[in-house]
Amino acid sequence: MTEQPTEATTPPKRRGKLLLVAAPLVLLGAGGAGAWFAGLVPGFKATEAASIAGAPAEKPVFVDMPDIVANLNAPGRRSSYIKLRSKLEVAGAADARALQEAMPRLQDLFTTYLREVRPEELRGSAGTYRLREELMVRAGLAAPPARVTDVLFVELLVQ
Template identity: 30%
Template sequence: MAEEKEQQELQQEEGKGGKKKLIIILIPVLLLILGGGGFAAYKFLFASKNEEKPAEKVTKEVKNVEEHGVELEVGTFIANLADKDADRYIKVTIVMEVQDEKVKEEATKRMPQIKDSINTLLFTKTSEDLKSPEGIERLKEEIIRRVNAILPTGGVKDVYFTEFIIQTS
């Protein structure tokens, strides 16, 4: 009987040691699983939103580059402004963006008409009209309308001022 008691005690000690080993192994494994799950949840829920925005921005920039038309240099204009209180003049260099080469050729053929129309428009403006960014945008829109009216198919997409000076003489 003494031997049986010793064997039972040995088995109990081995059982306790086995449970301790199992606990020692399971705790780090569970911590790794929980940590990995938490990291994956963070990346999925929070980081994916931040990563999409730069990709959308790049897509929009590429789209804008693809839509750019053909540039046509119109020239430099110097005109007296319609101010009554002082003599002021404007010096502006204009580049137009047109749809394609066909529109560019047509605009080149009609350049005297285009330049006359722009000069006539500039003579009607005052320095107050052109003082603000909104005023400059209105001038661009008016130039686009006038030039598109001259061209049979229209086709002017935008106007760029590469030089813009208003001066009092």
């Protein structure tokens, strides 16, 4: 008596063929999407997308901040100081005007924050990055309609 093969004992041939066809397509699609988001696909950029949508892309404007000298929150009897000269990058001229009007508030927020920073928090590139992020947040609070896109350090001296 010969045994008849059942569905449970036969290998699923259709499933294997489907996997052989679908896996390369999924990998190819994921690779293409990754290349597009990374900007490796030529001929289409974010600025082109903005102009396609009908909004002309404005050039960024740089606003000079006055020099700030503040004492840091240093433990012990020895004082530490920071001298900061920076520029703020905003999206357009309207944002630059709003930022200029709010400059006293902006200087106050920056100085108050810097007085609470400890000297060891500013060491290395990670410290500089954290300082940049904190100053960007405060710049956004000082002039709400204006959108600050970056804080550029012209001079950063910790003594």
